[in-house]
Amino acid sequence: MMPANGWPDCNRNTFPLHYAVFRIDCGMDFYKDFAEEYDAMHPRETVYEQQSFFAELISRYHITSCLDCACGAGWHLEMLHRMGLDCAGSDLSPDMLALAKKHLASTGIPLKCEDFRTLERSWKGHRFDMVVCLTTSLPHVTTAKGIATALRAMRRRLNANGILVVSNGISDKLLDIKPVFIAGPTFEDRAVYFFNEYPETERAVFHVLIVSKTASGFRHVVRSMDYYAMRKDTLHGFLEQAEFRDMNYYGDFAFTRYSKRTSDRLIVVAQKPR
């Protein structure tokens, strides 16, 4: 029955906007028809703000090649290609990959539609000095088994001494505070808001609301994302299990040491043993 406020009936643990939670484990492409909106939320300029971080990694670890295994719209690949790396990219979402193909048309970077848990299907015989999985892509896999499989698949694509770089917007601080509302980025013609639920210890559901101006008023787009809510210690355990070593944790792209209390990002650089 529809209550008086007009929202569909929902139990008290469920935010009213929670009309559809997309889980990648079910094979559902939750970036379908959302790629353009995502790209507007995370434009090219914000990715290029990470350039000096990657320049330092390239020099420190003698990197010459890179696989972005959740490449999204492709801006990291464009940046790393311009920085002189031999790049390749894959992503599970055909819509995101279509955008990456458009953005990277002139680069010749090979792009494949592939799950990062099964990278050997598309990249068998290929090895890279660096594999990246950025901007909260890994937590889209919502099971411990899936995360373990993904990290093993990423390690197998690395050369000896190669590095894996993972960046997540879910940090210990966020999981301690459990903010229900986060005001996201704003642009001239749109604003982004997050309404969050934390239904289980290792699960977070983020409802993204994008409000954009139209000629006659406003347009609303809502997407709900189901995440594996990974703390540093959990991620560390998974990396050890996948036989990575020398894990270095940062709280931002300026190499600030990760703090469970204050960091808004959880970034790890982990090395594949010789």
Ligand SMILES: C[S@@+](CC[C@H](N)C(=O)[O-])C[C@H]1O[C@@H](n2cnc3c(N)ncnc32)[C@H](O)[C@@H]1O
């Ligand atoms: C938040 S976006 C990040 C995209 C890009 N890395 C960036 O930094 O803008 C998450 C991306 O992960 C991809 N993704 C989610 N699960 C995946 C999986 N199992 N294998 C490969 N890509 C996946 C999505 O399709 C989406 O493009």
